[in-house]
Amino acid sequence: MGSTGQSSHDSLDQAGISSLAAIRRDYRAIFERDPAARSRMEVLLTYSGFHAIALHRLAHWVHRLGFRLVARLISAFSRFVTGIEIHPGARIGPGFFIDHGMGVVIGETTEIGTDVTLFQGVSLAGNGKDRGQKRHPTLGDHVLVGAGAKILGNIRIGEGVRVGANAVVLQSIPSHCTVVGIPGRVVRTKERGYPEAYLNHQDMPDPFLERIESLEKIISDLREELDSARNSRMKP
Ligand SMILES: CC(C)(COP(=O)(O)OP(=O)(O)OC[C@H]1O[C@@H](n2cnc3c(N)ncnc32)[C@H](O)[C@@H]1OP(=O)(O)O)[C@@H](O)C(=O)NCCC(=O)NCCS
Numbered sequence: 175m176g177s178t179g180q181s182s183h184d185s186l187d188q189a190g191i192s193s194l195a196a197i198r199r200d201y202r203a204i205f206e207r208d209p210a211a212r213s214r215m216e217v218l219l220t221y222s223g224f225h226a227i228a229l230h231r232l233a234h235w236v237h238r239l240g241f242r243l244v245a246r247l248i249s250a251f252s253r254f255v256t257g258i259e260i261h262p263g264a265r266i267g268p269g270f271f272i273d274h275g276m277g278v279v280i281g282e283t284t285e286i287g288t289d290v291t292l293f294q295g296v297s298l299a300g301n302g303k304d305r306g307q308k309r310h311p312t313l314g315d316h317v318l319v320g321a322g323a324k325i326l327g328n329i330r331i332g333e334g335v336r337v338g339a340n341a342v343v344l345q346s347i348p349s350h351c352t353v354v355g356i357p358g359r360v361v362r363t364k365e366r367g368y369p370e371a372y373l374n375h376q377d378m379p380d381p382f383l384e385r386i387e388s389l390e391k392i393i394s395d396l397r398e399e400l401d402s403a404r405n406s407r408m409k410p
Pocket residue numbers: 274293319320321336337338339340341351352353354355361362379380381
């Protein structure tokens with residue numbers, strides 16, 4: 175009994191140390207993914223997404239120690255100051271970044287891999303029907319979830335998936351896909367994953383521009399065909 179108690183203490187101490195290491199990784203992730211992050215002081219003082227994950231790591235550690243009410247109080251305080259609600263029971267890997275943040279909700283049995291990015295207004299929540307132990311989604315490594323997207327229920331979002339802004343995802347999604355719309359549907363798959371969730375909005379894909387460019391190409395091909403048909407008719 176004594177030795178089990180000792181080893182569970184050791185593992186909780188270990189959890190405390192790994193939480194600190196995870197916070198350091200979360201902090202670094204902001205500079206890797208957000209081109210707007212310029213100074214260390216600016217990030218420490220003004221990034222509510224960073225405040226929320228740092229407080230969550232503390233709340234999760236206290237939750238694991240068994241002080242559930244204290245953990246909920248830390249989480250409620252975090253929600254009050256950041257507008258981001260993360261249940262202390264949620265398990266979140268290192269390199270987690272919430273950009274802008276306001277309105278994010280992460281449920282109790284959510285599991286999140288490493289280097290995941292969320293934007294404002296994202297819900298990782300129950301669908302109101304799952305009644306088992308696990309009611310919330312599991313996100314693989316390097317997932318990006320766009321602003322306002324909802325991922326509901328005990329489903330799995332594979333590694334490297336990109337969830338479009340305002341999508342409502344109700345079913346598991348295989349790795350390295352893009353899912354958009356309501357209900358979420360896969361619109362793109364990739365053999366290899368996306369390298370990193372990088373938030374340089376100037377470089378975000380522009381589907382309208384791409385569509386215009388492809389129409390311009392079709393028009394110019396048709397013109398060429400028309401010209402050559404005219405030329406061959408005019409030849410004696
Ligand atoms: C989904 C996303 C990540 C792009 O991923 P991608 O793999 O490069 O996908 P594409 O841009 O090639 O889009 C694939 C298709 O989905 C459509 N699409 C993209 N995002 C969509 C969205 N949020 N809702 C509905 N359709 C969307 C595109 O128009 C395209 O349709 P088409 O094939 O008919 O032309 C991006 O569009 C997105 O939503 N990013 C979130 C950004 C965000 O939340 N920013 C907040 C900043 S504060």
